[in-house]
Amino acid sequence: MPQERDIVKEELATHVRDITRALGGKLSEQEIEKELSSYLNVYRVSLDTAKRSIVKKHGGNPANLAIGIGKTVRELMPGEQSVNLLVRIVSLNEKDVSVEGGSKHILYGILGDPTATVPFTAWEPLNGPITRGDVLRVQNAYTKEYRGQVQVNFGVRTIVTKEKPDALPEVKPTPGMGQPYVGKPTAFDVVDLREGASNVALTARILSVETREVEVEGTPKSVFSGVLADGTGKSQFSAWKDFSLKEDEVVRIEGAYVKTWRGIPQLSFDERATVTRLASDGLPPASKLGESPRMWVEDLAERGGGVDVTVRGILIDMREGSGLVYRCPECKRVLRKGACRIHGEVKGNADLRVKAVVDDGSGALTAVFNRELTEALLEKTIDACIAQAKEAMSTDVVRDELADILVAQPIEARGNVTSDEYGLMMIVQEAKILKVDVQEEAREMLEGLEGSA
Amino acid sequence: MIREVAWRLFSGEYNDATLELAGGGDRAPSYVVTPLGAKVNRVFVVGVVTDVENVGSEMQPMWRARVADPTGTFHLYAGQYQPEASAVLSKLKPPMFGAITGKSRTYTPDSGTVYTSIRPERIKEVDGALRDYWILEACRSLKKRLEAMAEAQRMDPPTKDALMKLGVREPLADGIVQAVAHYGKADLARYTAMLAEALRYLLPEFREDRSPEAAAAQVEPAPAPEREPEPDDGKETAVLEVITSLDKDGKGAPWDAILTASKAKGIAKEDLEEAINRLLDKGLVYEPVLGRMKRI
Numbered sequence: 010m011p012q013e014r015d016i017v018k019e020e021l022a023t024h025v026r027d028i029t030r031a032l033g034g035k036l037s038e039q040e041i042e043k044e045l046s047s048y049l050n051v052y053r054v055s056l057d058t059a060k061r062s063i064v065k066k067h068g069g070n071p072a073n074l075a076i077g078i079g080k081t082v083r084e085l086m087p088g089e090q091s092v093n094l095l096v097r098i099v100s101l102n103e104k105d106v107s108v109e110g111g112s113k114h115i116l117y118g119i120l121g122d123p124t125a126t127v128p129f130t131a132w133e134p135l136n137g138p139i140t141r142g143d144v145l146r147v148q149n150a151y152t153k154e155y156r157g158q159v160q161v162n163f164g165v166r167t168i169v170t171k172e173k174p175d176a177l178p179e180v181k182p183t184p185g186m187g188q189p190y191v192g193k194p195t196a197f198d199v200v201d202l203r204e205g206a207s208n209v210a211l212t213a214r215i216l217s218v219e220t221r222e223v224e225v226e227g228t229p230k231s232v233f234s235g236v237l238a239d240g241t242g243k244s245q246f247s248a249w250k251d252f253s254l255k256e257d258e259v260v261r262i263e264g265a266y267v268k269t270w271r272g273i274p275q276l277s278f279d280e281r282a283t284v285t286r287l288a289s290d291g292l293p294p295a296s297k298l299g300e301s302p303r304m305w306v307e308d309l310a311e312r313g314g315g316v317d318v319t320v321r322g323i324l325i326d327m328r329e330g331s332g333l334v335y336r337c338p339e340c341k342r343v344l345r346k347g348a349c350r351i352h353g354e355v356k357g358n359a360d361l362r363v364k365a366v367v368d369d370g371s372g373a374l375t376a377v378f379n380r381e382l383t384e385a386l387l388e389k390t391i392d393a394c395i396a397q398a399k400e401a402m403s404t405d406v407v408r409d410e411l412a413d414i415l416v417a418q419p420i421e422a423r424g425n426v427t428s429d430e431y432g433l434m435m436i437v438q439e440a441k442i443l444k445v446d447v448q449e450e451a452r453e454m455l456e457g458l459e460g461s462a
Numbered sequence: 463m464i465r466e467v468a469w470r471l472f473s474g475e476y477n478d479a480t481l482e483l484a485g486g487g488d489r490a491p492s493y494v495v496t497p498l499g500a501k502v503n504r505v506f507v508v509g510v511v512t513d514v515e516n517v518g519s520e521m522q523p524m525w526r527a528r529v530a531d532p533t534g535t536f537h538l539y540a541g542q543y544q545p546e547a548s549a550v551l552s553k554l555k556p557p558m559f560g561a562i563t564g565k566s567r568t569y570t571p572d573s574g575t576v577y578t579s580i581r582p583e584r585i586k587e588v589d590g591a592l593r594d595y596w597i598l599e600a601c602r603s604l605k606k607r608l609e610a611m612a613e614a615q616r617m618d619p620p621t622k623d624a625l626m627k628l629g630v631r632e633p634l635a636d637g638i639v640q641a642v643a644h645y646g647k648a649d650l651a652r653y654t655a656m657l658a659e660a661l662r663y664l665l666p667e668f669r670e671d672r673s674p675e676a677a678a679a680q681v682e683p684a685p686a687p688e689r690e691p692e693p694d695d696g697k698e699t700a701v702l703e704v705i706t707s708l709d710k711d712g713k714g715a716p717w718d719a720i721l722t723a724s725k726a727k728g729i730a731k732e733d734l735e736e737a738i739n740r741l742l743d744k745g746l747v748y749e750p751v752l753g754r755m756k757r758i
Contacts, residue, residue, distance in 0.1 A: 105464070107636075112490050306467075307631050323599075325468055325506055325563050326584055368468045368506065370603055371631070417508070417561035417586050419595055432464045447594045451664040454601060458658050 021045070023076055024060060031064045031073040057090055072166065077149045083124035085161065087154030094147040094161070096120040097177050101141050104430055119205065120145075120161060123178055128205040129161040135169050144172040158206060190281060194263045200241035200302075202274040204313065207266040211276065213237040213244075214292045216299055218254045236316065237276065238298035243316045245270070249279035259292050261285040272428030273314035301423045306372030309433055314426040320435065321421045321443060322369030324376075331363045332408030333394050361391045363411060367422060367435070374433035376422050382440055386414060419443040466491055467633075468506035468563055470600040474533030474656050475500070480576040481644040482568045494566040494578055497648045498607040499614075499638030502566045505580055507536055508588060508596035510758055511560040512748035514551055525551040527582075528748070529560060530758070532597060532663040533656050535743055537579040538562065547582040554585070557748060557758050561588045561596075597660055604657050607634065611648055614638045698746075700727055701737040705747055705755045714754030 025042045032041075041063065048059035056078050061071040077093040085092065101118040116131040116139075129150075139145065148168040150161050163169060194210035202209070218235035233248040235256075248254060263285075265278035278284075292298065301319040309315050330343055335357025337349035344357045363378040363386070384390055387410065398404045424438040479502075481495040493501040509529040518524030518541065525548050527538040540547040547564075554560070564582040571577075610630045614620035620642055625635035641648065662668035704723045708715035724734045738755065741747040747755050 107633075111485060307633075310464075311631075323468075323506060366465065370467065370470050370506075370599055372467045373465045412586075416584070417588050417592060419592075445595055445598070447591075447598045447664055448666070451598055451601065451661045454605065455658060455661040455665070458654065458661070 020079075024056065024078075027074055027076040028060055028063055030075070031071070032067050032069040035067055035069070055086075057092070061090060075149070081124040082120065082122045082127050085127060085152055085159045087152055087159050089150075089152040091149045091166075092147075092152065092161075094120070094122070094145075094150060095172065095177055096122050096145055096147060098139060098141050098143050098145065099126055101139065102430070120147075127159055127161050128155075129163065131163040131167075131169075133163065133165050133167070135163070137171065139169070139171065142174070144174055144177045146170045146172050146176075160205075190264055198241040199237070199239045199244045200312070202244060202267050202276060202312075204267055204269040204274055206274075209265045209267060209276070210261070210263040211239070211265060212259065212261045212287065212291065213239045214259045214295055214298055215254050215256055216243065216295055218256055238295075239292060240298070242302050242318075243298070244274065244276050245316055246276040246278070248282075249277065250282075252278075252282075252284040254284070257289070257295050259287045259289050261287055269313060270427075271314065272433075273316060273425065274312065306367075306369050306374055306433065308371075309374070309426050310372050310428070314428045314433065316425055317423065317438075318426055319421060319423045320367060320369060320374065320376075320426075321419070322367040322373075324365045324415050324418050324420050325368045325373075326366040327408070327412050327416060328364040328366065328375065331365065332361070332411055333391075333398050333404040334360050334362060336360050359391060359395055361387075361394060361407075363415065365415065367420065372433075374426065374435055375431075376424075376435045376437050376440075378437050378440060382437055383411070386440070386442075387411060419445065466503040468504045469500055469502045470506055470596060470603045471496065471500055471502065472533040472600050472604065472656060472660060473507075473509075473529075473531050473536045475604065475653065476502070476505070476536065476566075476578050477534055479568070479578050481640065482576075483640065492566075493637075494568055495637055495640050495644065496607075497641055497645045498604070498611050498653060499634055499641040500603075500607060501633055501637035501640070504563065504565055504583075506561070506563050506596075507531070507580065508559065508561045508593045509536065510593070511554055511556045511558050512742075512758060513556050514554050516552070523548065523552070527551055527554065527556075527560075529562065530744070531600070532660045536562075537577070538564065538582050539567070539579050540582050544581060544583075547585060550585045551582070554587075557756075559588050559590055559593050561586045561592065594664055597664055601657055601660050604653065604660075607638075608650060608653055608657065610634055610638055611641075612650060614642060615647060615650070697729055697733055697737045698740055700724070700729060701734060702741060702746060702757065706757050709756055714749075714756035717753045717755065720755060 025038050025045060028041050028045070029036065029038050044063055045059055048054055048062060049056065054062070060074055064071045064074060074091060077091040079093040082094065082096065097120070099119040099121040101116060103114065103116050105112045105114055118129060119126050120129045147163065149166045150163055153160050153162060190208040192208065194208045196210045197206065199211065199213060214237060216236045216238050218233055221232050221234060222229055223232050224230070231251065233251060233254055235246060236243055237246050254260070262278055262282055264282035265276050267274050268277050269275065301317045304315060304318045304320060306320060306322065309318065335344045336342065337344060337352050337355050338358055339352045339355065340349065342349050342351065344355070348354045361380045361383045363383050365376050365378070366373050367376045378386070380391060387394070394407045397406055419442070420440055421443050422435060422437045422440045424435045426433050426435045428434070475496050475498060479494045479496045483493045483495060485492045491503045493503050495501050507529060509531040512528045512530050514525060514527045516523045517526045522542060524539060524541040529536040529538060538551070540551050542548070562580065562582050563584045564580040567579045567581050569577045569579060610625065613628055614625060617624055620639055622632070622635045622639050625638060626632060701724060704720055704727070705715045708719045708723060721731060721734065738747065747757050749755060
């Protein structure tokens with residue numbers, strides 16, 4: 010553990026005092042110093058382990074230790090009990106999670122310092138608001154391992170204080186300039202990709218790839234992006250180096266990392282990654298992999314979304330703002346009472362859409378159907394709807410007709426699913442009302458029951 | 463707040479529930495937990511709306527509707543705080559197929575018995591095809607819980623983590639652990655029979671067999687705490703026939719005539735009342751107006 014070797018004597022003294030205090034003065038500082046030195050230099054355990062062991066050995070409670078071990082993000086290992094960090098908030102989200110006996114509001118996101126970034130979760134309310142870009146001094150955080158990656162947790166003992174922004178140099182993570190990975194990459198299937206995973210290994214077929222020119226810190230850079238797939242699902246990818254990826258080839262990518270876009274995990278890789286070409290028959294053909302996988306809403310919720318997925322459920326409700334709407338010509342926001350939230354009273358452009366709740370029994374998502382899809386479902390053009398609304402002197406007739414046709418119907422919808430704190434949202438690309446052979450499936454299920462009885 | 467899923471589950475399972483988890487905190491949702499571990503905050507039901515009645519007053523109406531599925535009856539209540547649902551309920555013309563989304567509720571009178579009900583959010587008239595599709599969905603859902611509960615019964619004690627390792631998602635895994643703690647060992651055979659009966663309901667090859675006796679033999683309703691389940695003695699069929707034959711004008715058979723005709727068949731008044739109660743529970747008859755019975 011190289012990070013422990015350079016602990017200067019002065020810093021060690023504060024830990025000696027910390028142990029002394031935790032033991033309530035049971036042992037002298039000299040004795041503790043000797044013992045600590047033996048743990049560190051003879052047994053070569055980590056400082057954290059050493060401190061806790063000494064306190065435990067002498068009948069104290071390690072929870073009374075107040076001073077964590079200062080580390081850089083890069084030095085973090087899974088299973089640290091008490092660690093101090095000076096970090097900047099790279100990204101910040103919040104959500105409610107269900108825990109024993111109710112729900113809990115937590116913050117999560119990514120922390121970074123000049124050495125690396127790491128996902129974090131704050132399980133307890135902090136004593137003040139924090140936002141992205143804040144520099145935090147974190148004391149007594151702990152770490153865990155999740156899917157091969159270190160995660161930082163703030164618990165009841167953790168103290169978080171805000172520092173001045175210049176306490177930590179601002180580091181803009183440059184794609185392709187990350188730290189090299191240590192150790193063997195972890196193998197993933199596409200469906201299992203999650204935000205924050207790094208040093209990922211994956212075998213997939215490239216379904217599409219295109220070159221885009223982007224600007225990174227003022228310099229133009231080419232990014233090669235597209236869609237890849239294995240038997241479990243599809244993912245968008247971005248390669249920050251030219252691996253000469255070609256459509257339809259099967260590749261093994263090692264040393265990639267996962268970022269998310271509006272909740273959807275995406276694969277990114279750069280100089281640190283290696284790409285190996287494999288035999289094309291190692292995976293099903295593109296025509297098969299290109300199919301939109303059928304997914305349960307609960308699985309989408311767990312992943313945070315998905316690319317080109319198909320959901321089957323019942324359209325159990327239509328949300329406010331469905332039907333014939335008028336949009337601001339400036340910003341395309343839907344007008345309320347003839348006025349745009351930003352641009353005031355304007356003459357709006359007519360549009361037709363449905364925002365619906367689709368529930369498949371495992372979970373619910375909001376599905377947004379655009380004008381073309383809505384026209385197809387209504388079997389009516391937007392002009393016919395405008396005429397109808399004019400005659401009735403209200404747009405409600407269009408909404409009511411849509412509700413008549415759609416509510417309580419089983420539907421199949423295909424599209425990209427994104428997520429935020431309000432849940433999942435599908436931008437529907439294709440939709441149809443489902444006709445299911447109820448008898449066939451019932452017969453099959455019944456035979457299964459009788460077979461097992 | 464993430465929207466709660468709408469459970470598809472049979473009244474036979476829902477009405478067996480006696481456990482309610484109150485949400486901690488201000489706006490945390492509450493759940494009715496069934497013996498198979500469904501943690502229900504919202505339901506989606508498609509069934510036969512058999513009757514609607516104002517059980518409140520003229521000034522403060524409280525609408526009650528009964529909705530039958532192949533395993534029993536859901537009870538819906540909508541009052542002044544559900545204006546939209548109340549407006550729809552008050553205009554329904556039973557019998558009809560209705561699709562209902564609503565919130566799970568329980569009511570516990572002094573006796574300690576727990577009654578489950580639904581507070582409707584949306585009600586829509588639908589057709590029989592959709593009802594059949596719903597039954598299939600409810601079957602799928604029930605099967606999933608039966609399998610997960612069977613796994614749980616092989617564990618001692620069942621834990622959330624162990625269930626999740628087997629692929630059971632967190633909400634159900636949690637519900638199962640809570641259900642086992644509250645109800646003890648669930649009667650899987652009973653719910654498997656319920657599942658089989660609901661599946662047969664969808665299949666024409668079993669339809670001849672769907673006399674009420676056969677139905678009663680397949681799915682014995684859960685024994686109510688205060689009274690023993692009576693074995694069916696064919697009286698239900700006889701009473702059903704009487705009701706059908708006496709319903710000349712389509713408005714239902716008048717009670718007096720049913721009583722007379724049943725007496726002629728050797729069915730005493732008490733037996734008749736019990737048979738009609740059971741027929742009502744099964745959703746085979748309903749009361750269009752007070753004092754008249756009609757077959758569904």
